[in-house]
Amino acid sequence: MTKRAPSIRDVAIAAGVSTATVSRTLSSPEVVSEKTRETVYRAISETGYRLNVMARNLRRRETGAIAVLLPNLGNPFFAKILSGIAEVMSAAGYNVLITDTTPTSPDDHRFPEYFSHNQTDGLIVLDGMLNRELLLNRGTPEVRAPMVFACEWIDEIERPKVTIDNRAASERAVSHLIELGHRRVGHVCGPPDNVLTVTRRQGTREALQAAGLPCRDDWFYAGDFSLQSGADAARRWCETPDRPTAVHCASDEMAMGFIGELHRRRVRVPEDVSVVGFDDLEITAHFIPPLTTIHQPRVEIGRAAARMLLERMRIPPQDRQRGPVPRLVLPVELVERLSTAPPPVDARQNAG
Amino acid sequence: MTKRAPSIRDVAIAAGVSTATVSRTLSSPEVVSEKTRETVYRAISETGYRLNVMARNLRRRETGAIAVLLPNLGNPFFAKILSGIAEVMSAAGYNVLITDTTPTSPDDHRFPEYFSHNQTDGLIVLDGMLNRELLLNRGTPEVRAPMVFACEWIDEIERPKVTIDNRAASERAVSHLIELGHRRVGHVCGPPDNVLTVTRRQGTREALQAAGLPCRDDWFYAGDFSLQSGADAARRWCETPDRPTAVHCASDEMAMGFIGELHRRRVRVPEDVSVVGFDDLEITAHFIPPLTTIHQPRVEIGRAAARMLLERMRIPPQDRQRGPVPRLVLPVELVERLSTAPPPVDARQNAG
DNA sequence: ACGGTTGATGTAATCGTTTACAAGTACCAT
DNA sequence: ATGGTACTTGTAAACGATTACATCAACCGT
Known part of the structure; x- marks a missing residue:
């Protein structure tokens, strides 16, 4: 009926x-x-x-959808990137499938199935910690959907990518602290093995070394980009004897967690310690104090990645191996707000 | 080749x-x-x-995907709801298409096309401000994909929905302030015409009236759930003569924007004014001060909505009109943190 | 020995499009 | 009149699965 x-x-x-x-x-x-x-x-x-889109796609041997793989939908960092991607992709007539790669259950291995070649026409990967095999063993090269990296990436996998210059960005953040007069500068790192962690830490190191300042292991605090790990780092910072007067956090969430915990322990920012974040989330401008941080053009990163993927999808699979692999590095800038200031007077006296 | x-x-x-x-x-x-x-x-x-999923779906006359319509991907409030939805839906073998309903350009009317009946097997709507016609004119009843509301809804459209008791929640928030001794309580509202705005404002009013306290129009500040609108409200609060000693904001983002702006104006929370938010975003626990707020079980809202939709999709279209329309109201609770305290002494003296 | 039941498999139509190829028409130059 | 273009349009074969129906073999009880 x-x-x-x-x-x-x-x-x-x-x-x-x-x-x-x-x-x-x-x-x-x-x-x-x-x-x-x-x-x-x-x-x-x-x-x-x-x-009927299904029928058309079947006939055309396309799926009309691309997938975005990201480590954590809960992180507001990704929202604007997604808008950028969605904007370009839906203008081009594609649906955008968003997949959070953190497994909901320990035995959640459904997603290699998920993005097997015939489920999507392309892949945007925002997660550099994914299993390499998973990413590569997606059917034979002829039928494999093209993939581009954005923000994060995997060094061993040569693919188009759009990123920022993380090293230079962290260098800039730390230089800012040095210019303010800080001589003891710490860093709260991202998750181990993450490319962003590595490059941002390197930038921090290089800035310190270039200024002839100490680069002490006990001033590099472990973290994982999360609010909680920032708070944990603050706790360890408090316990550090001879602690840094300024800290560059590898993410805004960590910076906010860090400052939040410090506040609970009656340590003032920026009076007692300066903090620079990374990302420039919306909330940072409203945080107390408003956060000095590295601004990433997130919408534009998303747009660029989408355009790059569209480009790759146009190239027939057998030609994709040939030719240079496109790279795009977008500019970042330091946003000076109120979480950074010259070091406290007593600390300045201590410094060499 | x-x-x-x-x-x-x-x-x-x-x-x-x-x-x-x-x-x-x-x-x-x-x-x-x-x-x-x-x-x-x-x-x-x-x-x-x-x-090949396309072929299977064509034959089975399904799409294997459901769509989620939400007002703003950038709002971290939605992330956990999405996780909940995705968890249940992908376990059931469905892809989840996420659509931000804020048009990217003024002439962006692509999405009625987008969620026309043959693009998805079902719809979860998290946006109560959508155009009614759009939602209803999706092909004939026989082929229309089932839809459920979550969080927000549209009164005129009788559909399954999973919500919280917004009225009771705001009533609870305001009671808390009254219990602390506040006699002048304000409210920062959500966007006009939004159901959440209406119900939360109503809850606020009822709590005040039940306690025999004044319910003054100039203490109800306009807003739109955003950080910025919270900051704007703070500005207007400062200009209010005889202003409230406590404010209940209809969203955490507004509460944070509110507090951030107050801080810039040297008004202390909770010493000078108490603030209660709504939502319990992750960040609120790390905010300065940690925010007293209404906790929403966001993951569970997502899961429940997904399960409800799955249920509806099982019912043949012609039977869907019959029978009761399922409703689910999930419990919320007040989380007391440090943004609320008894009113300042001078204010207490002023009070009747 | 025979009809009936059960279980496993094959045949072929179908889902709703797209598109290579064929075919038809009109027009023009020769 | 003839053949050649240039346009339009139609015919029918895909695309890659699912599934109603038919078939067939094996087994059972009488």
């Missing part, structure tokens, strides 16, 4: 033409005569016809 | 059976003999076969 949705055949009958003509009216109107076109359009609105 | 991905036919040939048998081995293994099953499994791994 369930009536079916009208199909292209119903339109064809209503218009008195063949299904081929209807199809052509829709996908390449310029080849059908004006008169027929009108008739078909009328028939379409009469019947209330809507294209 | 591009080699094709192996199809069910290749497997059938390799196993020396018909495609029907292969299909059955995959979708209802119990009906094929053990011997054949083995052979087919072997053939599958030999050929590296992967099911």
